[in-house]
Amino acid sequence: MMPLLTTFDAEIRLPIAGFDARDDHALPGKRAAVVHLQGCPLACGYCETASRMGPARRGMVGEWEAIESLLAARGGEIDAVVFSGGEPTLHADLADAADACRALGLAVGLHTAGAYPERLEHLLPRLDWVALDAKGRGADFDRIGGRRGIWQRHARSLSLLLESDVPFECRTTVHWRDFTLEALERLAMTLADCGVRRYVIQPARLERCLDPAYCEPVDDAPSREALETLVRRLRRHFTSVELRG
Numbered sequence: 001m002m003p004l005l006t007t008f009d010a011e012i013r014l015p016i017a018g019f020d021a022r023d024d025h026a027l028p029g030k031r032a033a034v035v036h037l038q039g040c041p042l043a044c045g046y047c048e049t050a051s052r053m054g055p056a057r058r059g060m061v062g063e064w065e066a067i068e069s070l071l072a073a074r075g076g077e078i079d080a081v082v083f084s085g086g087e088p089t090l091h092a093d094l095a096d097a098a099d100a101c102r103a104l105g106l107a108v109g110l111h112t113a114g115a116y117p118e119r120l121e122h123l124l125p126r127l128d129w130v131a132l133d134a135k136g137r138g139a140d141f142d143r144i145g146g147r148r149g150i151w152q153r154h155a156r157s158l159s160l161l162l163e164s165d166v167p168f169e170c171r172t173t174v175h176w177r178d179f180t181l182e183a184l185e186r187l188a189m190t191l192a193d194c195g196v197r198r199y200v201i202q203p204a205r206l207e208r209c210l211d212p213a214y215c216e217p218v219d220d221a222p223s224r225e226a227l228e229t230l231v232r233r234l235r236r237h238f239t240s241v242e243l244r245g
């Protein structure tokens, strides 16, 4: 099939790392396709995508157009697109791609760690939903994300979301090398105090971690029951708290 070009995407360059034709959990209440973009400025020890996707690169001519053609061909089967990573806001052309999706009549979601608040601010008017990683509290974010100076940028991204009308949830991936149960509760309560209303805790998977040390179980990890008890305790501070996975 010939690539479908819209007025938005003649110059769009995005490095496509993967495409999920349908994921009914990617954007609440929508039948979504997921577009994974390559590259991330962080290096979380538990990351299972960075090594699989490879380093950041410039998108080639035609990469985005091929995805747009796939999206157009799925009209009626999906009603949303979620951009995920890596870190999709790494790429300046993301806003134009979001516009192109909206021109197809699709809602647009974003999964981000919030490292680029300026890009997020530009994107927000184009977005219908955001999942913002909350990796740790304050400077713990940098320790867990493997890069200094990000936590302040993440805080600005969170503020932008709190000030916007765009629905969003915060997500924390928990590896017990990074957290104690008490530290996780402090992070959750900080988010609740900031005004976050929807929160997801997802235990890290150990199979394909970026740092091989993260593939090993942690000896003194809290039990699943202890984590579930914490989630129940947190529920009164949020509209929803989900333990996913």
Ligand code: SF4
Residues within 6 Å of the ligand: 040, 041, 042, 043, 044, 046, 047, 048, 049, 050, 085, 086, 087, 113, 145
């Ligand atoms: S933010 Fe962390 S977990 Fe997410 S893609 Fe980047 S390195 Fe991996």
